[in-house]
Amino acid sequence: MNPLLAQFLAEANDLLAQVDEGLLQLERVPGDPELVNEVFRAAHTFKGSSGLFDFPELTRLTHAAEDLLDAVRGGRLTLDSGMTDDLLAAFDLIRGWLAHVTTHERLPASAGTDAAGLITKLRAPLGGEAAPAAARTAGVPAPVIDVAPDWLAWLDAEWLTETAAWLATTSSTLRFVWYTPDTDCFFRAEDPLHLVRQVPALEKLGVVQPEAWPAPEDYDEYTCMLSFVVVTRAAMGELNHLFRYVPDQIEIVELDSDAITRHLSGEPPLRAEEAVSVVVTAVIDSEVSADARAVLQAAHRALTLEGAVAEGARLRSVRHAVAAAAWALGVPVDVAESSPDELIATVVRLAGEAAPAPVAPIPAQLQTQAVAPHEEKEPVGRADDPGGQVGTRVLKVDQEKVDRLMELVGELNVAKNGLTFLADAAEEEFGSRVLSRRIKDQYAGLHRIAEELQAAVMDVRMLPLSVAFGRFPRLVRDLSRRLGKTIELVTEGEDTMADKDVIEALGDPLVHLVRNSLDHGIETSDERIAAGKHAAAKLTLAAVADGDAVIVEVSDDGRGVDPERVKRKAYEKGLISEEELETLTETEAVDLVFRPGFSTADQVSDLSGRGVGMDAVRASVEKLGGTVTMRSKFGHGTSTRLRLPLSMAVTQVMVFSVGGQRFGIPVDLVVETVRVPAGEMSRVLHQEVVMMRGEVVPVIDLARALDMPSTLAEGADRPILVVSVNNQRVGLLVEQFHREVDVILKPMEGLLAYADEFSGTALLGDGLVLLVLNMKEVLGLAARVA
Amino acid sequence: MTSDTATRARVLVVDDAATVRLYHSSLLTGAGFEVSEAANGLEAVEAALVTDFDLFVVDVNMPKMNGYACVEALRSENVGSAAPVVMISTEDRPGDADRAYLAGANLYLVKPVNGDRLVRVATMLTAEVAA
Numbered sequence: 001m002n003p004l005l006a007q008f009l010a011e012a013n014d015l016l017a018q019v020d021e022g023l024l025q026l027e028r029v030p031g032d033p034e035l036v037n038e039v040f041r042a043a044h045t046f047k048g049s050s051g052l053f054d055f056p057e058l059t060r061l062t063h064a065a066e067d068l069l070d071a072v073r074g075g076r077l078t079l080d081s082g083m084t085d086d087l088l089a090a091f092d093l094i095r096g097w098l099a100h101v102t103t104h105e106r107l108p109a110s111a112g113t114d115a116a117g118l119i120t121k122l123r124a125p126l127g128g129e130a131a132p133a134a135a136r137t138a139g140v141p142a143p144v145i146d147v148a149p150d151w152l153a154w155l156d157a158e159w160l161t162e163t164a165a166w167l168a169t170t171s172s173t174l175r176f177v178w179y180t181p182d183t184d185c186f187f188r189a190e191d192p193l194h195l196v197r198q199v200p201a202l203e204k205l206g207v208v209q210p211e212a213w214p215a216p217e218d219y220d221e222y223t224c225m226l227s228f229v230v231v232t233r234a235a236m237g238e239l240n241h242l243f244r245y246v247p248d249q250i251e252i253v254e255l256d257s258d259a260i261t262r263h264l265s266g267e268p269p270l271r272a273e274e275a276v277s278v279v280v281t282a283v284i285d286s287e288v289s290a291d292a293r294a295v296l297q298a299a300h301r302a303l304t305l306e307g308a309v310a311e312g313a314r315l316r317s318v319r320h321a322v323a324a325a326a327w328a329l330g331v332p333v334d335v336a337e338s339s340p341d342e343l344i345a346t347v348v349r350l351a352g353e354a355a356p357a358p359v360a361p362i363p364a365q366l367q368t369q370a371v372a373p374h375e376e377k378e379p380v381g382r383a384d385d386p387g388g389q390v391g392t393r394v395l396k397v398d399q400e401k402v403d404r405l406m407e408l409v410g411e412l413n414v415a416k417n418g419l420t421f422l423a424d425a426a427e428e429e430f431g432s433r434v435l436s437r438r439i440k441d442q443y444a445g446l447h448r449i450a451e452e453l454q455a456a457v458m459d460v461r462m463l464p465l466s467v468a469f470g471r472f473p474r475l476v477r478d479l480s481r482r483l484g485k486t487i488e489l490v491t492e493g494e495d496t497m498a499d500k501d502v503i504e505a506l507g508d509p510l511v512h513l514v515r516n517s518l519d520h521g522i523e524t525s526d527e528r529i530a531a532g533k534h535a536a537a538k539l540t541l542a543a544v545a546d547g548d549a550v551i552v553e554v555s556d557d558g559r560g561v562d563p564e565r566v567k568r569k570a571y572e573k574g575l576i577s578e579e580e581l582e583t584l585t586e587t588e589a590v591d592l593v594f595r596p597g598f599s600t601a602d603q604v605s606d607l608s609g610r611g612v613g614m615d616a617v618r619a620s621v622e623k624l625g626g627t628v629t630m631r632s633k634f635g636h637g638t639s640t641r642l643r644l645p646l647s648m649a650v651t652q653v654m655v656f657s658v659g660g661q662r663f664g665i666p667v668d669l670v671v672e673t674v675r676v677p678a679g680e681m682s683r684v685l686h687q688e689v690v691m692m693r694g695e696v697v698p699v700i701d702l703a704r705a706l707d708m709p710s711t712l713a714e715g716a717d718r719p720i721l722v723v724s725v726n727n728q729r730v731g732l733l734v735e736q737f738h739r740e741v742d743v744i745l746k747p748m749e750g751l752l753a754y755a756d757e758f759s760g761t762a763l764l765g766d767g768l769v770l771l772v773l774n775m776k777e778v779l780g781l782a783a784r785v786a
Numbered sequence: 787m788t789s790d791t792a793t794r795a796r797v798l799v800v801d802d803a804a805t806v807r808l809y810h811s812s813l814l815t816g817a818g819f820e821v822s823e824a825a826n827g828l829e830a831v832e833a834a835l836v837t838d839f840d841l842f843v844v845d846v847n848m849p850k851m852n853g854y855a856c857v858e859a860l861r862s863e864n865v866g867s868a869a870p871v872v873m874i875s876t877e878d879r880p881g882d883a884d885r886a887y888l889a890g891a892n893l894y895l896v897k898p899v900n901g902d903r904l905v906r907v908a909t910m911l912t913a914e915v916a917a
Contacts, residue, residue: 004812008805041802044847048876049805051898240901241809244816291907295893302887313861314890316868321892321911324870328910 001105002200004241008049010396012098017470018042019091023084024473028488030079040069054201054235057111058097064122065090077125086121088474093118105200106233146253148263151178154208154229160260163203163231167257174203175239177230178251183223190246192224198242201233292325293351299325300347303340310340318343326350399500402460409454410650410744414763416450417741419443421766458647463503465543465552466494471507472514472541479518486525486536487518493543498550499647505624506552506644509617513554513640514539516614521558521638531635533557549626550646555639561632563589573597590632594618622776623759625651625666651745653762653772655738656721659708662738664762664772671724673737675717690720690731697722699731705782706757711735725775745772757781794820795912796837800830800856801845801874806897810843810874810904817905819912827851831859839869840912843904844891846875846882854889861890870911874899 022039029035047062065087071077093114100108108114152160167174177199181192196205206229213219232239236252243250255263299318303310310318319335322343326333333346419439427436469491480487498506522537529535534557542553563586570576570592576584584592592598596615614630617640621628626644645668653664654673676690681699683689688699699720703710712718712735720731743762748755759774797819799810804825811821822837824830828851830844842860846853853873860867873891875882883894893907 004805004808007808011804041847041849044876045803048845048847048897049803051876052805052809237809237898237901241812244812244901247816287903288906288910291903291910295907295911298883298887298891298893301884302890302892305884305888308888312863313866313868317861317870317890317892320868321870324911324913327913 001102002198002238002242004238005053005101005105005200008053009098009102011049012046015042015046016091016095016098019046020088020474021470023087024477026079027081027084027477033073036069036073036079040066040073043069052235052237054233054238055097055101055107057107057115058094061090061094061115061119061122064119067126068122071126083122083125086118090118090122145173145256145259148255148259149176149178149251149253151208151227151229151251152176152260152263154206155204155231157264159204160264164257164260164264167260173254173256175232175234175236176253176255177228177232177239177243179228179230179243179246180249181224181226181228181246182249183225185224185249186222192226192228195242195246196228196230199230199232199234200238200242202230203233204231205229288328292328295321295325296347296351300344300351303344303347310343315340315343322347322350397460402457402500405457406461407744409450409457410763412450412453413742413744416443416446417764418766419446454650458499458650461500461647462497463500464494465496465498465503465550466491468503468506468510468552469494469541469543472510475511475514476518476539479515483518484524485518485522487522488536488538490538490540491542492540496543496545496550497646498644502550502624502644502647505620506642509620509628509642510541510552510554512613512617514541517554517556517558517638521556521560523559527559531559545646546643548646549643552642552644553639554642555637557637560634560636560638561590561593561630562634563632566590566592570595570598587631590630593630594628625668650742651762651772652740652742653745653770654721654740655764655770656719656734657736657738658702658706658734659711660735661708662764662768662770663702664741664743664770665721665723665732665775666759666772667740669723669725669775671722671729674720674722676720677717678715681718688733690718692722692729692731695729697729697731699733700779700782701733702778702782703733703735705778723775725779730779741770743770743772794818795840795908796820796822797841797843797908797912798822798824798830798833798837798839799843800824800827800848800853801843802826802848803845806845809901810899813901813904814843814908817909819908827853827856827859830856831865834860834865834867839867841869841908842867842871843908844871844873846873846877846886854885857886857889857891872904872907872911 019039019042022035022042026032026035026039043062043066047059047066050059050062068077068083068087072079072083077083097107097111100106163174179192179196181190182188185192199205208227208229210225213225234242236254239252243252299322302308302314302318319338323333323335326335326346329350331350333350335343335346338346420443423436423439423443426432426439472491473489476487476489517539522539523531523533525535528537538557540553540555542555544551544553567576567581567584567589571578571581575592575595575598593614594617598613598615618628621642621644624644626642628640628642630638630640632638652667654667654670655662655664657663674692681688681690684696688701689696690699691697699718701710702708712733719734719737721734721737722729722731724730741762741764743764745760745762747753747760748758752758757774757777758771760772762770762772764770797811797814799807799814799821800823801807801810802825807823807825811823814821819841822833822839824833826848827844830842831851833839834842842857844853844856848856851859853875857871857873859865860869860871870893871891872893872895873886874895874897875886876897878896886894892911895903895907
C-alpha cells in the first residue's frame, strides 16, 4: 500500500473514533458548542483528507454528514437522536468501507447504493439547504479529459475496447501513465519496476521494449532501456505523490470512455515528441500566468478590502507577492518601497498587461541566479537551526514491532540468566572462585540494564483503560434503547494504564459483565420508581491501579442478586448439596453465579445468558492470571470486581522439581514453602494432610498426579509448596525447591495446545524448557488420580 | 528550484490532517524545497519564532489555533514574518478568501490542490526576486 493511503487509513481510525465519542457525549450534553465543534472538525478533517483519493462516495457521504454537523454548529438545527442515529450509521458504513479499502485499496462496489439512502436521510433535516450544499461537490473538481496520446497503442486493442465499454457504464475515468526511466536511472538508486508496482489500484501494466536491442557486444546491462505503460484507477493526487521524484520522466493522462474509443477509431494521436511537448509548454505558460494573476488579484483584495491593514509585515508580504508575480509574468517591478496606494496602481497595471499575451516565464533555476541574492535574506540563527521538528511528536508504531522488541527482551533475559549457570560452572567444574565472582559481577550489571530495558519496553506497551472502556458508551446506548431502560454510564479512572495484552483480553469479559448488568441487574424505569429509586439507573465502569495489578469494577444500582434465589437455583441444578443450601453464607451464595452451568435469568434473553455466563468471565480472567469477585446487596445493586496483573508479559515463577524434572508455578499462587518431617504427615480418609498452625492442609503428591516416579527417600523431610487456589490452601509435595525466575510465558501451541494441566512454557537460561503448571487443572487431575 | 542546499527555500506546511501534511510536504520536498510541518496554528507560530521560513502553506480549520488566527499571528509584530502565505482550505464559500487576505494571506486555494499547481505557486512565491 502506498504510504499516503496508509497514512490516511491510520488517521481515519482516530478521527472516526473522535466523531463517535463526540456524538455519544452530545446525547448527554446536548448542544454543547465545544463538543459540536469537535465532532464537526473531526468530520471535516476526514473529508479533507479523503479528497486526495479517488473515493467519490466516501467524500460525498462525509460531506453530507459534515453539512448536517455544520448546521448544528451554526445553531440552525438541533441534534436529535434520529439524526445521531443517522450520523452514527454513516460513520459505521464508512468504517466498513475503510476495512475494504485496507485490503482491496478501493471502495466496495456497493458503496454508491449503500450511501445513497444515508445521504438522503442526512440531507433531509437540512431541507432547502441541501441543494446549494450538494452543488459544492465536496471540492472534488471534475476531471479534465485528455486526448489519447500515441503511446496508448502499446496497450492491446481488445483490452482497450473492453475497458472503454466498461467505462461507458460509469462516469469514472482511468489514469494512464507513460513512464520512461532515464537510461542511467540505476546509478541514481532508482528502481523503476519497484516504483510501478507501487501504483495503487492498478488495472494494467505494460513493459515496452526498445524497438531494437543493441548488439550483444554493445549491450550494457546497467542501462535502462524499458518504458512502462500503467493504467490505474488511482487519483491524480496519489500518482503525483508516487512519482514525485521522477516528474520529468512521466506523462499522465486522464481518459474516459470517449477518449479511448476515439483513439481506437484511429483519431490522429498527439505525437509524443513534437506536438505534446509544444502543447505542454503552452499549457504551463498559461498556468503560470494564471497563478500569477491569482496572486495579483489576492494582493489587490488584501489592499482594498474594507478593514484591511496594509502596514508592517502584511505590507511587506504583499510587496513580496506582487514582485514575485510580476517576475513570473516577465515584467519585473521594483516595489520594495511602494506605499499601499502605489502597490494598488502597480497591481492594476500588471493585471492589465498580463491579461493578453503571457510572456514566457523564466525557468525557476534561472530566477535565483539572475538576481543577486538579497543580503537581508540570510539572518543569523538560520544556519544553526535544524528547523525540521516542530512541537511534540507522537510516533505510531506497529504492534508487531513492539511485540518483537518484547520477545527480544525475553531472549536477552534468557541469555542473561545463562551467566549464572556459567558462574556456577566456573566454580564447580574449573575450580575458579575468582572467575565465578567476576562473572557474577558482570551478571549484576547486565541484569540491571536488562531490567531497565524491560521496564522501558513494557512502558511502551502500556495503554490507558480508556481503550477498553471506549466501546461502552455506544454499547450501553444501543442496548438500553432496545431494552427500554434509562441508563447513565459513568466511567472512572480511564487514565489507569495496563499492558496492551491485558487491555485487549479485558474486552470480552467486560462486555459480558456490562450486558449482564443491563439485561438482568438494572430494572425498567417503572420498576425503579416503584422501588423508590431514581428512574435513570447508573452503571459505573471504574479502574484503579493497585501495585502490580489493575482493578476494574463494573457496578450498577440495579436490583442486586437475591442470595436465596441463587441458592435455590443452584440446588435445583445440582450444583450444591442440600446441606450447602442451608449453610452457605450470603457472599458464598453470590459467588455461585460463577459456577459453570449457572444462569440467573429465568428467561434466556437475546442479550446475555445463553448458558455461558459468569463462569466464562471467571475462566477468561483467571487465564490472565487475575481474579473476579462479586459483591451484591439485594435490592441495591451489584458490583463485580476484576483484578488483573498490570502486565502479562513477564511472569515470576517459582521453580521446583518433581521426579527429576523441573516445573514452575506462578509465584502469586505460592503462600509458603515448608519442609515437614515425614512423621508429621497424616492421613484423613484417602487424603494426605499436614497440620499447619492449627489448620489442616491437604497435600497432593505431584509426582503421582503427574504420573512421574517418586524419588523421595522413605524417612526424609517432605518439601511442601503451599499454594492458594480459589481461597483454598493446598500443599504440593515436590522433590526439591529451586529459585524464582522471571520468564516470558509462551502459551502451549500445536500438539500441546490441549495439555490443559500446563499454562505455558518458558525458556530457562541453561536452555531448558520449563513447563508451568496450571494449578486448577492439576488439582482436578489429582482428584481424579486419587 | 536549485538543488543547492544553501539556497533551498524553507516551507512550513501547517495542517491538522496528517494525510494532507504528508501530501503537501512530499510534493514540495520532491520539488526541492526544505519542508517542515506543524499540526496546528500554535505549532506553526512557535516554529516561525525560531526559523525564518520563506513560505507558509496553511490550512484553515484546525484545532487550538485556526488558520486565520495563525496568519494574523505570523504577521503580528511579535513574529513579524513577511514571507508569503498560501492558505488552503476545503471551504469555498464567498468571503472565505477575503477573510484569509484580511488575516494576511497572499493566496487562497481550495482543497484538494493539484500537485503541479502547489509546486508552481510555491516556486513563484519563493523566487528571490521579491522585495
